Amino acid sequence: MSSLDFNHLDSFNQGGLKTRLTKKQKIVIAAAAVLVIALAVLLCVKGCGGSSGARDNTLSLVRMYMERGEYDRALDKLEELLMKNAGDKEALDLMDAVIAEKNRASSGDASSANVRVEVDTDGLTQVIESMKSGIERNNRAAEQNSRAMADLLSQQKAQAEMEKTRLEEQKKQQKLAEEQRKKDEAAKKAAEEKRKAEEEALKKKNAQLNKEISFVNDEIQQGKAALQAGSIDKALSHFETARNNLPVSDGEPAFSAGKYSEMAQALHNSAQNAASGEVRNRLEEAAVSYAQNAISLTPKDAASNYIIGADAMSRKDYKKALDSFMQAVSSDSKNYLYYYDLGRAQYMLKKFTEAKYSFNTACQLNPSFAPSRYNLGLTNNKLN
Structure with missing residues (x-):
């Protein structure tokens, strides 16, 4: 019904039965109807007002996009409005303005475009x-x-x-x-x-002397050959035979001293290359014995004094070694090994200044002998 008509509320049909309403019931029904109509009007007013506010906000947003040059976004928003109300004149006019601005901006007419650059x-x-x-x-x-x-x-x-x-x-x-x-x-x-x-001079003296000399020399040569072959016992046997046939009948003591020294040197040199300590000791012991024989005849024999000194060094008798090496270099000042071992003995006795001179002399006599340079360096280190 479009308006309230209380006269029609006098009765209503319920289940095919006609029922008469009281006055109080009529008032309650009329009040409920009024409340429903008021609620409907209120919802309509709120809905219409909210729609108008959203439209205004959208138009404002379109103008902001237009000012920033975001024409496509502005056109999208205008299309949304026109989808709801195709006859919205303000939206249509604004769309024309956006399209015109977009065209001017794309054609490069910067003077007519309202562009805001931040x-x-x-x-x-x-x-x-x-x-x-x-x-x-x-x-x-x-x-x-x-x-x-x-x-x-x-x-x-x-x-x-x-x-x-x-x-x-x-x-x-x-x-x-x-x-x-x-x-x-x-x-x-x-x-x-x-x-x-x-030897040749001695040989000329008489035939007997020549025979003796030849025999001794032959035994020594056989002893040296046996050493080279590694036959130690055989070598020692030949050398002992030679010693037993000394001295010869003439030319003494120079000849015998020379032979003792020769055998001592052969034994000492072989000892340096011995394969075992036992063999080396045997050879060195024999070398010292022959060296002592030589020194007993010629005390200044350089090679024999050197062998005695080397034996003393091996036994750490540095004082005796020093004396023997001093005699060796005194008799033969051109042998770098004599100076080298003399320097070793001096070094062990803390005679560093003397040792420096000995090692330096050994270096001068044989520059390629590395141990002399090494020990010279050690000595200089001790001397700071």
């Missing part, structure tokens, strides 16, 4: 500062790399110079070693020739 100057400043910092870091890194490259080239140059110097020194040492080898060979040859000459 620049984040703070962000731009940060970017510029970051770029400047990056450039400065790159410059510092490039400078460091340049210095590192210069240092590397300098080191390589220095190393090349050191290598060149080392090679030159190596060639020099090789040349000195070769010269020393030739000198040693010449000295050895001269000594051998001298010995043979002396």
Whole structure:
């Protein structure tokens, strides 16, 4: 019903039965109807007002998009409004304006376009500062790399110079070693020739002497051959036979002293290459015995004094070793081994200044003999 008509509320049909309403019931029903109508009107008013507010907000949003140049977003919002109300004149006019602005912006007519450009100057400043910092870091890194490259080239140059110097020194040492080898060979040859000459002089004296000399020499040569073959007992036997046939009938004591010294040297040299300590001890003991025989006849015999000194060194009797080596270098000042072992004895007795002189002399006599240089370094270290 469009309006309230209380006259029609007098009765109603219920279950096919006609019932008469009381006055109180009529009032209650009328009040309920009024409440329903008021609620409907209120909902209509709120719905219409909310719709109008949303439309205004959308139009404001479209104008903001238009000012920022976001034309496509503005057109999307206008289409949403026109989908709801195709006859919205304000929305249609605004759409025409947006399309016109978009066309002008795309054609490059910046003077007629209402474009708002916002620049984040703070962000731009940060970017510029970051770029400047990056450039400065790159410059510092490039400078460091340049210095590192210069240092590397300098080191390589220095190393090349050191290598060149080392090679030159190596060639020099090789040349000195070769010269020393030739000198040693010449000295050895001269000594051998001298010995043979002396023997030949003795041989001429008489046939008996020649026979004795030949026998002793033959036994010594057989003893040396046995040493080279490793037959120690056989070698010692030949040397003992030679000793038993000394002295010879003439030319003494020089000949016998020389033979004792010769056998002592052969035994000592063989002992240096012995395969076992037992064999070495046997050979050294025999060498010392023959050396003592030689010294008893010629106290200044260099080789025999050296062998006695070496034996004393092995027994750590450094005082005796010092005396024997001193006698050896006094009799033969050209043998670098004599000076080397003399320096060792002096070093062990803490005579570092004397040891330095001995090692230095050994280096001068034979520059290629490394132990002399090593021990010279140790001695200089003791002398600070």
